[in-house]
Amino acid sequence: MTDVVLAATDLHRAYTLDGATVPALRGVSLELAAGDFVAVTGPSGCGKSTLLQLCGAMDRADAGTLRLDGRDIAALTDTELTRLRRDRIGFVFQFFNLLPTLSLLENIALPLLLARRPEPEAFAAARALAERVGIGHRLGHFPAQVSGGEAQRAALARAVVHRPALLIADEPTGSLDSENGRTVLELLRELNGEFGVAILLATHDAGVAAAAKRQVRMKDGRVA
Ligand code: ADP
Secondary structure (H helix, E strand, O other), rough: OEEEEEEEEEEEEEEEEEOOOEEEEEOOOOOOOOOOOEEEOOOOOOOOOHHHHHHHHOOOOOOOEEEEOOOEHHOOOOHHHHHHHHEEEEEEEEOOOOOOOOOHHHHHHHHHHHOOHHHHHHHHHHHHHHHOOOHHHHOOOHHHHHHHHHHHHHHHHHHHHHOEEEEEEEOOOOOOOHHHHHHHHHHHHHHHHHHHHEEEEEEHHHHHHOOEEEEEEEEEEOOO
């Protein structure tokens, strides 16, 4: 089924800290189809970020299987995994993670430039998307020169400019005031509808989770 963007089965992940084993995920299964919008909720430390890192192929599980965009990631080399991440996944983080030495336009165009698309095409697509998220007047600015809300809208544009199948958003409103948080959530919903990008969002905030189509509640490394 190509419609399934993400299929995680019985994922386990433990960290080692000062010689002790800290179990972060103890068997989590999750499936997202194209156009899904799932919020993972639960208290701090329950494993949300760990789950998102695995689902975004930023980290590998100790056990369990993960299929992304129809491919079993265990069968991929690191190079193939990097390419899958670059081409098929977008990321949004709590603290924006824009590159400070690039303008907002350059930040947004970056996924296309890394994929070796021609510069005029990359910058035109970045500009169009920036207009779409309401920061068309800030494109020459650097991240330190814009507000948190504007920075996160740029990060959102960067995350979808290459039309990924999956968008991973870890506490995307966590460092914004409530008004900017609402704007970012509204944009997530709109991009989900317009592009059909599946969204996997983590939040400890019930109000934020309510914006998703479906909620998955976690507790102590498991789906509650
Ligand atoms: P959440 O995102 O829900 O706050 P995390 O996935 O960040 O939860 O953390 C789950 C558990 O794993 C917590 O007990 C946390 O302390 C632990 N943990 C997370 N990252 C690391 C790490 N790099 N090293 C050691 N323990 C970690």
